[in-house]
Amino acid sequence: MKRLLPHPGLTAMLLLIWMLMLNSFSMGGLLLGAFFAVLIPVYTAAFWPDRPAMRWELPLLRFVLLVIRDIIVANFHVARLILFRRNRDLRPGWLAIPLELHSAEAITLLAGTISLTPGTVSVDISTDGRHLLVHALDVADVNAEIAHIKARYERRLLEIFR
Amino acid sequence: MTVTVIADAVIAGLLLLGGGFALIGSWGLAKLPSLMSRLHGPTKATTLGVGSCLVASVVYFPVHGGVWTAHELLITLFLFITAPISANLIAKAYLHGCHTAPGEQSMMAEGMPDAAENGADWATFGYDDAEEDPLSVPTGAGGKDPSA
Numbered sequence: 001m002k003r004l005l006p007h008p009g010l011t012a013m014l015l016l017i018w019m020l021m022l023n024s025f026s027m028g029g030l031l032l033g034a035f036f037a038v039l040i041p042v043y044t045a046a047f048w049p050d051r052p053a054m055r056w057e058l059p060l061l062r063f064v065l066l067v068i069r070d071i072i073v074a075n076f077h078v079a080r081l082i083l084f085r086r087n088r089d090l091r092p093g094w095l096a097i098p099l100e101l102h103s104a105e106a107i108t109l110l111a112g113t114i115s116l117t118p119g120t121v122s123v124d125i126s127t128d129g130r131h132l133l134v135h136a137l138d139v140a141d142v143n144a145e146i147a148h149i150k151a152r153y154e155r156r157l158l159e160i161f162r
Numbered sequence: 163m164t165v166t167v168i169a170d171a172v173i174a175g176l177l178l179l180g181g182g183f184a185l186i187g188s189w190g191l192a193k194l195p196s197l198m199s200r201l202h203g204p205t206k207a208t209t210l211g212v213g214s215c216l217v218a219s220v221v222y223f224p225v226h227g228g229v230w231t232a233h234e235l236l237i238t239l240f241l242f243i244t245a246p247i248s249a250n251l252i253a254k255a256y257l258h259g260c261h262t263a264p265g266e267q268s269m270m271a272e273g274m275p276d277a278a279e280n281g282a283d284w285a286t287f288g289y290d291d292a293e294e295d296p297l298s299v300p301t302g303a304g305g306k307d308p309s310a
Contacts, residue, residue, distance in 0.1 A: 017239075020232040075183060075210040078202060082190040092199050115246030118206040121198075122246070123253040124284040133284055135253065137194075137202040 004038065006045040009054065011037045052103035052161050059159045066156070070117050078118040081138050095120075095134040097146050101154060106161040107132070113153050120149075169225040176218035184211035197256055201249055208245045213238060257284065 005011055018033035019025070054060075081090065101107050107129065111122035114134055124133040139145045187207030194200045216234040224230045 017236065020236050023229075023231050023233060071209050075206055078190075078206055079183065079186045082186055082193065082203070087193070087195045090195075090199065092196070111250070112243075112246040115205060115249050116209055116242060118202060118209065121201050121205065121249050121253055123250065124257060127285050135198045135201070137199055 005041070007041040007048075007051065010041045014040060050103075052105055054105075055160050055162070059156065063153075063156045063160060066152075067113050067116065070152075074117045074119050078137060081119075085138070090138050091140060093136050093139040093142055093145075094123075095136055095139070095142055095146050095149075097132040097134055097149060097154075099130055099132055099154070100150075101157055101161065102129070103161055104129075106157050110153055110157055114149065166225055169221055173218045173222050173225075176214045176221070180211045180214035180218065182211075183207060183214070187211060198253065201252060205245060205249055208241055212241060 014037040015033050018037065019030065022029045022033070099107060099110075101110060107125065111125070111132060114120050114122040114132075119137045120134050122132055122134050125131070126133075134149070136145060184207045187203045187205075190203030190206070191200050194203065216238050220231075220234045222228075
């Protein structure tokens with residue numbers, strides 16, 4: 001079973017994307033999709049040796065919903081900044097976020113989340129992988145913003161990747 | 163009949179919202195003072211701007227006699243995967259710009275924090291002197307190869 005499905009999450013995702021691409025349900029399409037969804041993880045497993053253990057169910061779903069909600073809220077916030085704040089009143093700043101996450105996949109997800117929420121863009125990671133460099137458009141208190149990002153996103157990612 | 167009217171109102175609202183955010187994003191790109199600040203404009207246009215146009219499209223086709231398509235969901239997914247990467251590459255190019263002229267005062271990197279107390283540098287700068295394997299990066303000791 002482990003050899004046939006080395007990465008069940010990837011298999012499920014490939015099959016789902018395949019079916020969404022087809023855009024109409026047919027048995028042949030499902031079978032062909034399942035064929036590729038099983039074969040591709042088997043043949044690519046060797047390229048991805050140290051996969052982190054990940055919980056695919058409720059915590060991940062809740063994290064995705066939270067991020068979508070935050071994207072919408074932050075969009076309105078940044079729109080207000082652009083429209084009604086004079087340039088010289090903006091307080092752009094750099095944040096160096098100390099990371100508790102270790103796996104590359106988890107840090108990538110955190111960096112992507114930070115970039116997707118408007119107002120913050122993740123820029124770089126330190127060579128030892130322990131700090132993330134983030135640029136913020138308007139930040140009043142650097143330490144409070146770092147604590148906010150850590151409490152809101154990193155804590156939830158720590159629950160997902162363990 | 164009324165369902166169509168309500169759906170049309172929703173579609174129009176979503177299109178207005180999406181167009182509005184794309185406009186504000188572009189306005190931010192033109193108005194904001196520095197490169198790093200400007201980067202925040204386009205991220206907004208891709209997320210909520212394109213997102214609500216795609217949701218409008220999801221609603222429009224079934225209501226007006228077309229087939230329901232899932233392709234908009236996929237477009238959203240692919241956009242959300244690729245948008246942070248392009249923003250990250252622009253930011254990294256900016257960091258490289260800060261680093262090119264060692265002699266003169268760099269005005270771009272104003273207020274940028276150091277990576278850490280332990281001597282590790284930001285990854286953009288950490289590997290310029292050696293031909294070491296960049297894939298072995300994150301676990302290495304600060305990227306300074308003693309044999310280099």
